[in-house]
Amino acid sequence: MKARRTFAVLLFIVSLAASAVRRSNADGVGPRAARPVQGESLPPISFTCPMHPEILEDKKGSCPICRMDLVGIRLDSVWTCATRPLAVVETKPGRCPIDGSALVQVTAAVSWTCPGTSTESVSPGSCADGSPMVKRFASRAHGNHNPQHGGLFFMAADNWHHLEGAYLPSGVFRLYFYDDFTKPLALAELRGVTASVVVKDSRTAKETTVPLVRSGRYMQASIGKLPLPAEMYTHVVFKPGAPHNRFDFAFETYSKEPHAAPTPTMTRATPAPIPGTPPAAPTGVPSGAELSSGIDPALVQLPIPDTVPEMLAQLRTRTDQIRVFIDRGSFASIYVPAFQAKDLALALDAHKNELAADRRKAVEPAIAKLVRSAYLLDAFGDLGNKQQISEVYAKFVEAETDIQSAFPQHQP
Numbered sequence: 001m002k003a004r005r006t007f008a009v010l011l012f013i014v015s016l017a018a019s020a021v022r023r024s025n026a027d028g029v030g031p032r033a034a035r036p037v038q039g040e041s042l043p044p045i046s047f048t049c050p051m052h053p054e055i056l057e058d059k060k061g062s063c064p065i066c067r068m069d070l071v072g073i074r075l076d077s078v079w080t081c082a083t084r085p086l087a088v089v090e091t092k093p094g095r096c097p098i099d100g101s102a103l104v105q106v107t108a109a110v111s112w113t114c115p116g117t118s119t120e121s122v123s124p125g126s127c128a129d130g131s132p133m134v135k136r137f138a139s140r141a142h143g144n145h146n147p148q149h150g151g152l153f154f155m156a157a158d159n160w161h162h163l164e165g166a167y168l169p170s171g172v173f174r175l176y177f178y179d180d181f182t183k184p185l186a187l188a189e190l191r192g193v194t195a196s197v198v199v200k201d202s203r204t205a206k207e208t209t210v211p212l213v214r215s216g217r218y219m220q221a222s223i224g225k226l227p228l229p230a231e232m233y234t235h236v237v238f239k240p241g242a243p244h245n246r247f248d249f250a251f252e253t254y255s256k257e258p259h260a261a262p263t264p265t266m267t268r269a270t271p272a273p274i275p276g277t278p279p280a281a282p283t284g285v286p287s288g289a290e291l292s293s294g295i296d297p298a299l300v301q302l303p304i305p306d307t308v309p310e311m312l313a314q315l316r317t318r319t320d321q322i323r324v325f326i327d328r329g330s331f332a333s334i335y336v337p338a339f340q341a342k343d344l345a346l347a348l349d350a351h352k353n354e355l356a357a358d359r360r361k362a363v364e365p366a367i368a369k370l371v372r373s374a375y376l377l378d379a380f381g382d383l384g385n386k387q388q389i390s391e392v393y394a395k396f397v398e399a400e401t402d403i404q405s406a407f408p409q410h411q412p
Contacts, residue, residue, distance in 0.1 A: 041346035043110065044368035045072045045122055058372065072122045074110040075375055077339045078137060079103040082258075085144060086137050092303070101258065105339060107143035107375065111136050144182040145335070145382045149174070150255040152332055154247050155382045161185070161238055163247065166255035167230055173197050174220040175212055175234060184217050192239040199223050199232050209235075228252060250329065304347045308354075308407055315344045319400045322377065326389055334381035334389065335374075341400070342374035348403060359406045366402035373399060 047070035049063035061070050078089050081096035082104045088096060094103050111120040112135055114127035125133050147153045151166030151174070162178040175195055177185035185193075195212040212219035212234070223232070233248040305311050318341035325334045345367045352360050352367075373396035380388045 041349045042123070043074045043076045043346065044371050045074055046372060047072055058368065074122050075107055075140075076110045076137070077105055077107050077342065079105055082146060082148070086139055089137050104144070104146040105335075106146070107140065107378070108137040109140045109143075111138070139181060145332075145378075146182070148178075148182070149176055150257050151176070152249050152251070153382070154332075156236070156238065156245050157243070158238070163236070165234065165247065165249045166257075167226075167232075167249070167251040169225075169254040171222055171224045171226075172220055173210075173212075173223050173232065174218050175236075176218045187217070189239070190214065190217065193219070193236065195219055195234055195236040197221055197223060197232055197234050199226065202227055202231075228254075304343060308348065308351050311344050311348050312404055312407060315341055315348070315400060315403065318344065319397060322393060322396070326386065326393060329386070331381040331386070331389060335378035338374040338377040338381075338396075341396075342371050345370045345374075345399075345403060348407070351407075355406060363403060363406035366399045366406065370396060370399035370403065 044058075047057045047060055049066065049068055049070055051063065051066050051068055057070060060072075062068065063070060078086075078091065079093055080086050080090070080103060081088050081098050082101055083096070084098055085106055086108060088098065088103075089108075090103060095101070096103055111122060112124045112133035113120045114131075114133055120136070121133065124135065127133055145153050145155070145162070147164050147166075149164055149166045151164045153162065153164045155162045160180045162180070162182060164176040164178070166174045166176070168174065175197075177190055177193065179185060191214070193214075196209050197212060199208050199210065200206070201208070210221045210223055212221050226232075229250055229252045231248075231250045233246055236245045236247065237243075238245070305314060318337040321337040322334055322341070325331070325337070348363075349367050352363050355363065373392055376392040377389060377396060380392055
């Protein structure tokens, strides 16, 4: 990716929870509520500006742009239906009970509230009648970067437009356009977009530019069948007079349009587990027979281990896998091991009371730092900027090292 703006890139890391609630209600789907689970680990609180959500801090203060007080927000990654985000919320992979499709991972704003009130809190608590507050998940800008058509998904430097490139077995390249909530761009706005795709001959290094022509909600061009992996890049201008954007694509395989499985009989969300009962076996995790040689092991979701040594071992593995993805340029895949590492860090947080006071004091900020870095890796991976990804990864490694050091007696 070229010409990324370091300051503005944090916009998609965080959106104000209240804004997310208003947007989700406007779509006809309110925030998803769930009863609190006893002993659950909470994602750390970050602080953002109501007027400038690109500002993200780890402590209270004033916005450096407008001087408004920063407000707290919690972000969490959950599994939900691709076609109905947050209509169903799960903590692990599985199948959507609405249409049978595979659940996808998205980032949501988390808050707690009491029935019949509009007041929301960033921390759980009790209502006036003594009942526990209800946990709610709200859609947020830039929280869903999952490809909708089996292609490669990116975000533009304006921190609002998103797009997905798909390379079909027929030799057709398609470009889909979305807003900051991963909703298809309105036709009125799509009509102002101009774009072309540049194809590079792997043998002669000669580049050929092919204009993209609008067809309904996407733009496309026939570029022929290229040797895989196929590399190409696009030039996009979102409206007349707007800045030029370049997006680089590397397709290891042809893009395949996802198809939902037959709708199952059950159409309700899976109920929350009853505290004290053993967790159900993870669903949606491919078995050995279902995995093809083309699936990277780092992209397979694994359950959280039961013991601290196993958690630490998996945390180290995920850290190494992120490094591999960075080195080979698989930026769109970084969020998978990053989010898995985030979940492992939060699971380790539940064991911090086993440590001495000085080690507990050291591990708490390390866990918060790793969780925040995981969301940043997700965001920068969406942009595909290797320099920014590497800078955040360095902080991620620092946090992971501090966490490992806090549990020396558990090291395998």
